[in-house]
Amino acid sequence: MSKWPLRKLGDDEICILNPKKAEVAGLANDTPVSFVPMARVDEISGTMNVSESKNLGDVRKGYTYFAEGDVVFAKITPCMENGKSAIARNLINGVGFGTTEFHVLRPRNLVTSEWLRLFVRDKNFREQAKKNMHGAAGQQRVPVDFLRDSQIPVPPIHEQHRIVQRIEDLTRRMEEVRKLSAQREEELDIFLHALYVRMLEGVVWKPLKEVASLFRRSIKTEPEKSYEEMGIRSFGKGTFKKPVLSGKQIGNKRIYAIHEGDLVFNNVFAWEKAIAVAKAEDHGRVGSHRFITYVPKKGRATSEFLCHHFLGDRGIEDIRAASPGSAGRNRTLGLNKLAKILVPVPEYNEQKRFSEIANRRQTIQQQNLGLKEDFKTLYSSLLAKAFRGEL
Known part of the structure; x- marks a missing residue:
């Protein structure tokens, strides 16, 4: 419940929804205006990139009109759920056009652009918007009637300015912390790659099967037992926890146990860098029959070094050559071809040192992911307090 009065x-006095293009009817067709596709709206920062321009005559029809200071709000799934909304700033000639998947909110006497933007970015508002979407799956949209009837807390203008400023100050500090942490991760990435390049000098190359063993720990499922599944992100982004499944849900599908330190390939997306080393928290989780697990031979190789190689230019090129097909699930990594891929085999002690640094980098990466989630939670909490009148 908000202590501020609620208005639709x-x-x-609150806002004009989807202002009419008639406002620019008097402008010539060769007037340059800003053009903003959906991709130019950043759901993290809540800003839009207005660097692209088009002549007004090219966008009068088939696009959504907005002007300086208007708030654009993505109405289609999943852009709306992801928080794509922004204030139109620094538009060419004060005029912008964009995708038809925008709703436009123009502030009137009682609210500011910044207050409106915070309101439509609020998690509670977006959850209600999602419940009111219309349309077929994958093409659902927020109807304008939902916006029209939604109630917004309306504090005095000076209070809106104060609250917005406080939220911006706090989010700016959070962003500074995130950037510093990301910089540490980037510096370690650069160091790891330099170390990897140096380790390749004069190194011997051997088939993967000579330095690591294919190791699949088959599990016999029980209907009433629960199994925590592990997933692998593409583009070298590591592992993640998937939903817990019961043996009944798994049915006759084959699953295999994952242990910490396993080098794991998703055989249908390895070509897209779905390759990772199982973390400590992955130990005991399960993977589907699509997962290929290798255990390095002691004294010969480490998982972290091999993974780094396979995610690099030469390694991923070999993985793709061993994954015939066109794209997606048609590109399956062959077991025999994988076993025969040549990998560099530096001195084992050098690989262990590399692994120590790689694990440090992974720890920082996990901390960064945690910070990102913490910041999302904190931001949602700030907005909730703001609209209750508690900030």
Whole structure:
């Protein structure tokens, strides 16, 4: 419950919804205006990139009109759920056009652009918007009637400015912390790659099967037992926890146990860098029959070094050559071809040192992911307090 009075977004004193293109009817067709596709709206920062321009005559029809200071709000799934919304700033000639998947909110006397933007970015508002979407799956949209009837807390203008400023100050500090942490991760990435390049000098190359063993720990499922599944992100982004499944849900599908330190390939997306080393928290989780697990031979290789190689240019090129097909699930990594791929085999002690640094980098990466989630939670909490009148 908010201590501020509530008003409908559609009230004349609050905002105009989807202003009419008739406002620019008097402008010549060769007037340059800003053009903003959906991809130019950043759901993290809540800003839009207005660097692209088009002549007004090219966008009068088939696009959504907005002007300086308007708030654009993505109405289609999943852009709306992801928080794509922004204030139109620094538009060419004060005019912008963009995708038809925008709703436009123009602030009136009682609210500011910044207050409106915070409101439509609020998690509670977006959850309600999702419940009111219309349309077929994958093409659902927020109807304008939902916006018109939604109630927004309306503090005095000076309070809106104060609250917005406080939230911006706090989020700026959070962003500074995130950037510093990301910089540490980037510096370790650069160091690891330099170390890897140096380790390749004069190194012997051997088939993967000579330095690591294919090791699959088959599990016999029980209907009433629960199994925590592990997933692998593409593009070298590591592992993640998938939902817990019961043996009944798994049915007759084959699953295999994952242990910490395993080098794991997703055989249908390895070509897309779905390759990772199982972390400590992955120990005991399960993978589907699509997962290929290798255990390095002691004294010959480490998982971290091999993984780094396979995610690099030469390694991923070999993985793709061993994954025939066109794309997606048609590109399956062959077991025999994988076993025969040549990999560099530096001195084992050098690989162990590399692994120590790689594990440090992974720890920082996990901390960064945790920070990102913590910041999302904190931001949602700040907005909730703001609209209750507690900030």
